[in-house]
Amino acid sequence: MSNSNQQRSYEEENYPISPEIIYYGDRKFVYVVIQEGIYPPAVNYTEASNYFPIPDNYTIKTTWGRANNSRTIQCSIYYVEEKLHYLICFGDNLQYQVFSAQSPFDASVELHKVSYYINRKGRPRELKLHKESSKTTQIKRAKGLAKKEQVHFENTINDFYNPKDRVVLKAIDFTVENKEYHVTFGDENYVKKKQKLQSIAYVQDVENIPRDAYRYLAAVESILPREYAISQIRQEINAYMEELIPIDFIDLNSTIVQEGPSEEPDITDLLIIEQVINATGKGAYQSVKKILEYIIPSYVEKGILDPAIPTIHLRISGDGRNVG
Template sequence: MNGKEISNYPENSNIVWKDNKRTFYYKQINQGVNTRTSGVLLFGLHLESIHQYRIKPHKKRILKPVNEASHSTLTKRAKSMTKQVLDDFTNISKNHYNPVDKPILEKVQFSVNNYKFKVNVNENMITKECKNEAMVMVVDNGQISRDAYRKLTTIEDELPREWTIAEKRTQINIRMNDRIKINTVIMPQHMDINSNESSDIFDPEVIEEVTTSVGKGGKRSIKDILKFIVPNLIKRGVLNLHEPIISIRISGDGRNVGKKVKHVMITFAILEDIENIHNPNYHYTVVLYPGLENYESLDILTISFREELQELKEIGININGVNWMINMYFSSDWKFLTICL
């Protein structure tokens, strides 16, 4: 079909095709779900202007600089780039290693305009979880604050991010609370604010936590704690299944947190665990509250604790089918013992 096509496509989607006898008017329809176009063939006509536009090389889309792109965009770019690197690695490694060697690309790390990117590839999730749990333990044992840990991660990028550690700590707390539940008790409104007293604890996070918790106390079941720790003590050889006797030392005292408020703590330790008897990590807290070391407060917090001690003294505790008898020893100042006992 001979004729002339008049068009300035793509500026104008209206296209005119005419010959000596007829004139046709067309409008380019963007191809979508409901359109019935196929390539450049519209109603039996090859529209040359559309065809030329489609085969014409177009300018590549200009990407935003990294300092202007959003976090999600940067993440997508890094993942897309890592996927291409992984494909290249898979193909190239075939030329350098035997298939039985199973070469594995573990991570891709690069920087763009002072932005550092690290994408883990084929990461073992079990190993990752164990590493995060170990980091939580190190941070807690070393009393490293969240702000200090953030600064460490800016220096050493191999460390897990602070938010990852915070999430893992929350998960651990939830699991532990299922095993050893922490019960909250509303306390009498007694506060002893004395700026003249010296502080025993200076960690600002601990001070803030205790100060904001005034009026609430926490307690845990000594029986739940024993059921949790005894199997491990047996495994370590500290306790003997053939001589099911446990000696526990119960301690309690008050401390000054900052110069704002006191807190009172009752703990117990396993005397048979001689190796760790002086390690605070093996002194298990059963009662903790911010406030005064007085009879009213201790009486409220230790009601269930005293009942459990009486039960442990009289009948012991059954753990995994073995009945353990309990020997109790108290270690505290005379005022604390007088109030509790």
């Protein structure tokens, strides 16, 4: 049949009363308008000869084939910085997708490539439920999903940002059956991590936050460091400070005052009496000189102390806590 005798393509529709549109051409297609979108200020147009304006966030769904051989795809057009992008979702639950910033034809080519690969591998077996999987499998799946999202993220950066922009995916958060996962990417910055742990240990000491209270808080907020990590950094700080400002012990040689012969003692247990006598007069102290040698250079550097004024006024007091 010659081109002059071919039937001109056309559409049969009653939109917006009905979202279904029938296309007649070389083949018949039925598609449904999911979202009609809106026209942006800088609108693009279809190619000649129709030259129709193209809306933003325009989405349709179409199905072709019969029975078990039928296929459904969902196609979307959206703008990014006044440039058209084309997205096709496909699969039994529209779980797969291909994307192009070039043209609808380029997106369709990608669709055929990916469809061929999926069909060649066959349908994947159904995975176990998350709650039925082992701990190792759960972690492996979370890392695998995060890695796949990282690859997708890196492959689409240039579609949204200038190549000179430094775009870095640092972390991803998601939940599976109300179980939270926080996956970080890239090499861990141990300096920043240690500074963060030291800051949390400082806040715990200043605000008198008990270890159990912080442990409960960290269980609720997964991005907080674990309590054992805070405890470990506190031990490191204590060991470091003990080297700089050692703790020395002193025997005060206190005299134990015995009750008079006519008084009945309150404590008659000989073991307890011996322990009290041995403990009385024992004390610990730190050198004020070493403390000043440690803090003065830091205070001078921060501008708190003026080297031109060599006089320092000290006040010795408690830390607000009762010590038995």
